[in-house]
Amino acid sequence: MKNIPSQSQISLESVNTGEHTRSIKIDDKEICVLDISATGLSWSNYSVSGNSGWLVQNFENVFYDGYEEQADGSILYKFEVLAKVIDGQRPRDYVFTGTTKLAIGECQFVNSSAGIDTAGIGEIIVLPNDSILKR
Numbered sequence: 001m002k003n004i005p006s007q008s009q010i011s012l013e014s015v016n017t018g019e020h021t022r023s024i025k026i027d028d029k030e031i032c033v034l035d036i037s038a039t040g041l042s043w044s045n046y047s048v049s050g051n052s053g054w055l056v057q058n059f060e061n062v063f064y065d066g067y068e069e070q071a072d073g074s075i076l077y078k079f080e081v082l083a084k085v086i087d088g089q090r091p092r093d094y095v096f097t098g099t100t101k102l103a104i105g106e107c108q109f110v111n112s113s114a115g116i117d118t119a120g121i122g123e124i125i126v127l128p129n130d131s132i133l134k135r
Helices: none
Strands: 010-017 023-028 027-036 053-070 076-087 090-100 106-113 125-126
Touching: 053 090
Parallel strands: 106 125
Antiparallel strands: 010 023, 023 027, 027 090, 053 076, 076 090
């Protein structure tokens, strides 16, 4: 087991990769891309003061939307998320779409004593012995 230094720092970076796409990186590894093209918004005027910009207040209701296998064998998990946005001076709801390399769907649930073992390409989740999985 590797010791993690108590003073370790994680580098979080958010970079515009296009007018309507934004990449989120942790320690220089891209974990998520947000695409806002369907909203009519753009990242070029994000968080501008006054009435000309917009700002995400909160994210709610993440919806898993399948996955895409890439040519290199990696998997991108697709999602939609409801964004609570201040657009000018008024609050509005927008649906952002995106992809992530984090295994947010297609999980495998395992409980060997109860005979539960669902197939999945995502994270393996070990259930407690008294768990019942409803399909």
